[in-house]
Amino acid sequence: MKKYLFIRILKSIFSILVVVSIVIVMVYKLVPTTKMFGNDAGYQRLKGIDKKIYEYNQLERLGYLDYVTTTDMCSEVYGEDGLSACLAGENTQEAYKAFEDRGYTIEVINDVDEKGQPATATIGYRYYNPIELIANFYSKLIVIDNPWAVEDANNPDLERKYYIGQDQNGIPALMCSGCNYKYQIYFDGSFPFIHQNIIELDLGDSYPTRIGVSTVSIIYSGQGSQSPFMQTFPTGVERSSALMQHTCRYKANPDHMDTQLFTDNYASCDARYDAPSMVNTSLIMGFISLVLAYIIALPFGVAMARNKDKLVDKIGIVYINLLIAVPSLAVIFFLKYIGSFFTLPDRFPQLGFGDIRSYIMPIIILALISTPSLMMWARRYMVDQSNADYVKFARAKGLSQKEIYTKHILKNAIIPIVNGIPQSVVSCLSGALITETMFSIPGMGKLLPDSIKQLNINMVLTLTLLFTTLSVIAVICGDILITVVDPRIQLAAKGD
Amino acid sequence: MENNNIILSVKDLVVKFKVRDRVLTAIRNVSLDFEEGKVVAIVGESGSGKSVFTKTFTGMLDLNGKVTNGEVWFEGKNLMENKTDEDWLKIRGKKIATVFQDPMTSLNPVRTIGYQISEVIIKHQGKSKEEAKKEAIQLMERVGIYNAEQRYNEYPFMYSGGMRQRIVIAIALACHPKILICDEPTTALDVTIQAQIIHLIKDLAKEYGFTTIYITHDLGVVANVADRVAVMYAGQIIEYGEVEEIFYDPRHPYTWGLLSSLPQLGEKGSELFAIHGTPPSLFEEIKGDAFAPRSDYAMRIDFEEEPPMFKVTDTHFAKTWLLDPRAPKVEKPKVIQNLHEKLLALTAKGGIYGEH
Numbered sequence: 001m002k003k004y005l006f007i008r009i010l011k012s013i014f015s016i017l018v019v020v021s022i023v024i025v026m027v028y029k030l031v032p033t034t035k036m037f038g039n040d041a042g043y044q045r046l047k048g049i050d051k052k053i054y055e056y057n058q059l060e061r062l063g064y065l066d067y068v069t070t071t072d073m074c075s076e077v078y079g080e081d082g083l084s085a086c087l088a089g090e091n092t093q094e095a096y097k098a099f100e101d102r103g104y105t106i107e108v109i110n111d112v113d114e115k116g117q118p119a120t121a122t123i124g125y126r127y128y129n130p131i132e133l134i135a136n137f138y139s140k141l142i143v144i145d146n147p148w149a150v151e152d153a154n155n156p157d158l159e160r161k162y163y164i165g166q167d168q169n170g171i172p173a174l175m176c177s178g179c180n181y182k183y184q185i186y187f188d189g190s191f192p193f194i195h196q197n198i199i200e201l202d203l204g205d206s207y208p209t210r211i212g213v214s215t216v217s218i219i220y221s222g223q224g225s226q227s228p229f230m231q232t233f234p235t236g237v238e239r240s241s242a243l244m245q246h247t248c249r250y251k252a253n254p255d256h257m258d259t260q261l262f263t264d265n266y267a268s269c270d271a272r273y274d275a276p277s278m279v280n281t282s283l284i285m286g287f288i289s290l291v292l293a294y295i296i297a298l299p300f301g302v303a304m305a306r307n308k309d310k311l312v313d314k315i316g317i318v319y320i321n322l323l324i325a326v327p328s329l330a331v332i333f334f335l336k337y338i339g340s341f342f343t344l345p346d347r348f349p350q351l352g353f354g355d356i357r358s359y360i361m362p363i364i365i366l367a368l369i370s371t372p373s374l375m376m377w378a379r380r381y382m383v384d385q386s387n388a389d390y391v392k393f394a395r396a397k398g399l400s401q402k403e404i405y406t407k408h409i410l411k412n413a414i415i416p417i418v419n420g421i422p423q424s425v426v427s428c429l430s431g432a433l434i435t436e437t438m439f440s441i442p443g444m445g446k447l448l449p450d451s452i453k454q455l456n457i458n459m460v461l462t463l464t465l466l467f468t469t470l471s472v473i474a475v476i477c478g479d480i481l482i483t484v485v486d487p488r489i490q491l492a493a494k495g496d
Numbered sequence: 497m498e499n500n501n502i503i504l505s506v507k508d509l510v511v512k513f514k515v516r517d518r519v520l521t522a523i524r525n526v527s528l529d530f531e532e533g534k535v536v537a538i539v540g541e542s543g544s545g546k547s548v549f550t551k552t553f554t555g556m557l558d559l560n561g562k563v564t565n566g567e568v569w570f571e572g573k574n575l576m577e578n579k580t581d582e583d584w585l586k587i588r589g590k591k592i593a594t595v596f597q598d599p600m601t602s603l604n605p606v607r608t609i610g611y612q613i614s615e616v617i618i619k620h621q622g623k624s625k626e627e628a629k630k631e632a633i634q635l636m637e638r639v640g641i642y643n644a645e646q647r648y649n650e651y652p653f654m655y656s657g658g659m660r661q662r663i664v665i666a667i668a669l670a671c672h673p674k675i676l677i678c679d680e681p682t683t684a685l686d687v688t689i690q691a692q693i694i695h696l697i698k699d700l701a702k703e704y705g706f707t708t709i710y711i712t713h714d715l716g717v718v719a720n721v722a723d724r725v726a727v728m729y730a731g732q733i734i735e736y737g738e739v740e741e742i743f744y745d746p747r748h749p750y751t752w753g754l755l756s757s758l759p760q761l762g763e764k765g766s767e768l769f770a771i772h773g774t775p776p777s778l779f780e781e782i783k784g785d786a787f788a789p790r791s792d793y794a795m796r797i798d799f800e801e802e803p804p805m806f807k808v809t810d811t812h813f814a815k816t817w818l819l820d821p822r823a824p825k826v827e828k829p830k831v832i833q834n835l836h837e838k839l840l841a842l843t844a845k846g847g848i849y850g851e852h
Contacts, residue, residue: 396554487651
């Protein structure tokens with residue numbers, strides 16, 4: 001089992017890498033770069049040379065190309081000594097030549113500067129080839145925090161060490177001086193209770209929407225408005241603040257506001273928000289609706305199988321056909337309309353996260369939409385099993401119909417259903433597109449289509465990595481779950 | 497057929513099936529008495545109604561099947577008056593148990609062997625879980641499972657085919673039934689295991705004193721285990737008698753055909769005997785003797801009128817016009833004329849059904 005899982009996980013990681021690599025190449029090579037600037041308001045305000053240079057800077061930041069200015073080229077070729085001579089005009093052509101030989105394109109931009117005067121700039125750039133793109137993506141992907149992470153010339157005496165300290169609540173935590181994060185491992189009351197800041201994923205920043213915010217924090221950090229709470233800061237000041245001290249990072253130049261609260265440079269903290277993050281929003285709704293769907297669909301499907309061709313079965317088949325045949329958009333509109341009779345809001349932000357009524361309709365709709373297929377499969381598996389020989393023998397043994405269904409058929413029919421549960425959980429995240437759009441729910445469902453539309457390549461890559469990883473994990477979990485319900489299946493590698 | 501020890505008596509049974517809006521008559525007016533403690537073998541080709549006939553004893557006909565006429569008397573009660581599943585539950589498994597053909601699929605794959613045996617004991621004998629477990633382990637040992645205690649918690653897939661059939665038999669015996677119906681119990685097993693299982697059933701029948709009804713098309717099994725043989729053809733019993741009578745003095749042309757086609761009788765170099773033609777369609781009404789179109793001995797009357805049961809001896813009956821005093825005298829085929837000696841010779845050579 002252990003060996004099997006190890007091999008399985010290795011294979012899974014390999015497949016994730018392959019999928020993400022393909023998407024990386026597709027995204028960088030097939031998406032037209034000119035279009036994505038259209039959504040950038042800052043870019044629209046620039047003109048002339050600055051606009052062009054901003055473009056190359058941004059493309060470099062997104063990982064498309066390596067961008068070099070004349071200064072870069074001169075200092076690269078002639079070093080500090082020949083730099084001024086090079087910039088003055090001597091040898092510049094040689095520097096350009098050297099870079100052209102390295103595969104760079106040298107471009108002379110003749111345009112106007114910000115004042116409208118004609119100006120010239122010479123720059124060089126080189127687009128990365130697919131191998132470099134993939135290598136760049138993975139090489140910066142995982143960031144491991146360490147006591148030598150902070151480089152601050154103003155603070156040469158910064159201690160470099162790990163130590164066990166206490167957080168503001170008096171709970172012990174693994175802390176660090178010199179690391180990017182002050183708290184490396186800490187405990188708190190929110191799931192999963194033990195948290196770490198040692199390993200972080202760097203998937204780049206979002207662009208062209210929410211410029212400068214990392215894609216990971218768009219998905220994971222809270223939404224809504226800041227939610228302050230009473231807390232004690234290291235200086236002993238007690239005040240109501242939204243800052244979460246566990247997330248504090250090193251800040252090179254703390255201002256006097258920071259020194260009021262913090263005794264050291266770790267003063268750049270995330271704030272607490274009153275609404276859950278995008279991923280949590282989708283997960284909360286998705287999970288509740290999933291449980292609801294299973295609670296409705298399984299007993300109904302089983303009842304249909306037990307009363308095959310009778311009234312219950314016929315009603316169920318009509319229901320299944322209706323829900324599958326009618327477009328889900330129409331179903332959602334219809335249910336929203338019914339919900340409005342019970343004074344339930346037809347858009348999520350009307351009452352917001354704090355009000356339970358905001359959740360009722362989306363959850364009911366999500367649950368109902370996933371019931372028909374669940375019911376259909378539950379019924380089909382049950383009917384399949386009820387024709388099996390062991391059922392015939394169970395009858396001959398003198399068991400009643402009810403006993404045969406509950407003790408024998410159900411246990412067999414549940415096997416394929418159990419296998420699919422983890423995948424349903426994952427699809428909560430990505431599968432609620434229409435419902436989330438209809439109710440304007442700030443969840444994950446819209447994120448991927450939106451970021452594709454906006455050509456937000458880092459976000460697309462982040463979501464690709466997230467969804468592939470979750471899907472692969474779900475498949476493994478499904479297979480592990482199946483071993484629990486089916487004694488015949490054991491996960492074992494050859495020679496185990 | 498007068499006998500006071502009759503445990504199950506079938507009278508004028510007719511079973512009809514509805515298949516795609518057409519009515520098929522699977523059992524046509526069958527009457528048969530089963531004597532207590534005897535082993536009765538029902539033989540016949542596929543589709544002759546062997547299984548359907550015995551399924552009516554436990555109310556296990558498929559949903560489209562129906563008993564339209566006849567009575568089945570068991571313990572002073574006509575079972576055909578049972579309407580609900582509840583009524584049948586008092587009989588099925590408890591009084592009349594069935595062992596099916598394929599042990600590989602007869603057991604629930606995701607329940608332990610122990611659970612599947614204890615379940616019956618708890619249900620029919622009302623015992624506690626621990627008592628049921630104790631009895632189940634005893635039963636497992638009795639049917640020849642070693643290390644029963646450890647194997648109690650194992651799953652069917654951990655058992656071989658022969659062992660599974662032993663478990664199926666143990667389950668069938670868990671409630672000490674009066675009648676055990678073995679529906680081709682050895683067809684899916686290899687020959688050495690077949691012999692073991694047959695001996696097991698034979699021994700258990702002696703020990704538990706149940707009446708055994710074998711359904712088989714393996715005449716080797718019949719010769720070895722049966723006291724009585726009923727030959728079925730096209731939904732009717734066409735010959736019934738003591739096993740010796742059927743083997744050594746068969747009277748119906750169909751029985752002759754069956755016996756002639758025993759592969760053991762084949763001689764090297766010559767082709768094996770086969771009954772030509774196919775059985776009649778049961779959708780249509782059958783006129784005369786159902787076997788007549790395939791029989792080499794058919795007379796004109798065979799196509800016009802159904803023959804009655806002729807009595808050969810007190811225990812031997814056959815349904816053929818050949819037994820009518822007016823019929824011409826016909827010798828049975830040469831190949832089965834001295835079947836007794838031939839079969840004895842085979843057994844002496846150490847055939848699989850020889851003494852162990």
